[in-house]
Amino acid sequence: MEQLTRVDRAEDPHFAVRTALGVGLAITLGQVLNVSVPMLPAALALSLLSGQRGKFRIVRAVVPLAFPVLAWLFSYLAALTVSDPLLFLSLFLLLSFAGLYLMVYRGSPGGVLLIVFPALFSMTAIASDQVLVAMRDSMAMSGPTCVVVIVLVNMVFPTPSDRLHIPEPEPHQSSEVLLDLILRTGIFALVLIYCYGSADTNLIILPIIVAFVLGQSTHHMRRQEAIARISATVIGGTLALVILLCYRVMPQLPMLIGALVLATLFFTAKMFDGERSAVTYQFAGSVTIVIVMSSFASRDAIEIIAQRIALSTGAAVLAISLLALLEAIFLAPRQAMAASPD
Template sequence: MYVTPRPVAAEDPHYGIRLGLTGALAYGAIPLLNPALPPIIAALPVGLVAAQRKAFDPGKLIGGVIAMIVLPWLMTWVVEWLRPMPLVYVTAVWALYFAGFLMILRSGAQAGMLIVVVTVLISVMGMHGTATVETLRDGFLQAALVTLVIGPLVYLVLPARTRDRHVDAPVPGGGRAVTGAAIRATVLLALSFWLYAVMQPSDMMMAVVASMVLVFPTRRTVFSEALQRIRATVYGGAVALGILALFTLSPHLPILLGLVFLGGLWLGQRMLFGAQPSMVYQYAFSVTLALVAGALSTQDPGYATFTRIVLTLTGAFAAAFAVAVLDGLTQWRGGAAGMAGAAGTGDTA
């Protein structure tokens, strides 16, 4: 699975400022749109903008926006069509998981990750009913349109120093990819039922944190990513609690936007210079935004943060352990040779 490398300060010295500004502008859109699921509006623009490296790439941003509009609409149609037939519905969800993981393991392409993420969110939300899944679909549409406005704006205000655009270099996983994809699809299907049982619809953006550990091809990287997701949840929860604590002293929108900006600035600078892999800090900011948005809408912030950390810990490690056991039993990667084929999937400076 291809991981976007660490941004380079010499190429993009304003990366941290841009990340904080993106988060603040996304939050500023929430009272204007009054969405049913504010965490999506808060987190999706940051995820798509933060994935940019070097100079602004409008094609990549527009492609991500289109994917976040089209895939939820298609998945909503599948859910509404198949939900009255539970066995067919579960089989179709497994098949979509399998297709996404197979794409990841065979090519390393991030398009497979988008298929997996959208299928997780829409299928689990679909278990709550048709109205709920349509709400999520509309939330993705709103968040994608917000991203289409914010993305070019923040790069216009704070352009990168280099004019070169980053080119992804995905690495195929190797081995018997069909077996690996089947293992991950089965474990994620079980994880989906667990997410449905323990998470509320407003928490579903956090489901990505637990499920994304499965997109990596080896036992070592699966456990490494599980630890990174948990670390990101802890970091993001700490920043969110700090923002909420200060916001309660002066509960005004400009104060909130300023605090979100500062939180994004700090985590963005850590992406440039921090000791942890840069994706830890990027995920942490998404966690922060989702936690603050959820806490300000319906939830107690302390309980919400604690719950998300526990759920992420439980889901991520249970899924990672299950994948590691099944990978060991099947040896689908072909031993040491297969391990070598996954080199280069980690974060790079």
């Protein structure tokens, strides 16, 4: 897939303010609409707005309208097949295979949706019917909410540039496409089976991290992705802890929303010329939002942060190590034979 690039300050000077305002508006609307999974609207708004480059296009803004359709589709498939473990696992592994193909060999962001959405709904289906319904309804409400947010903030803070950003993905080239995808899907299958066996929705981050790492073409890109995800988790978790400590002193929702807006403003401003990659700052902002919004439950903030860091690190290292090992055992000999002269 196309890597998230830095933002050109001259082209889009309002980028950071627009994104931060969008996150604040998404959090507010999520609270008004009483979304069961409160971090979803804000996290999705951050992801979509921080990925905006060049001139605003309404076509990109309406993409989240597909979220309710996907949420109902995958929740229905999960509920329909969860009582048949073999069919359930086969179906969602097939979707993962297709998603990895789109990510790696077509460079399509649609592959992310085809992996993340099934993983979310299959894990919540195993947890309980109530959790599945809550995730489905939250995602269904988050999609239209994001459309409203994206359109509004782009009206208030429009991009002055007329340049249309055309994605330039770099599809992976391999002489062993099927084998490569089988190896990647096999690693993802191990993670999914472990998550299914635990029936713990707190592990949802595991398949997501693994999918983003496995979706990178080369070992170098996978290593960069892993480093970005791990460092972002540490940075975002640290800032989330500071915000939650302030919230304990002043337990007011407007203060919490204001703190998350400022945190988003900080991270998105770093996407102009920060020391780290743009994806690091994007993911750090997402981690901060998820951890802070998760604190409304009964779990301790330090526990959430520690678990998030451990899961992100473990998932990234597992994906890189296993794929490198399997490539060395199965792919490298075949590629060497194909490259050698007859």
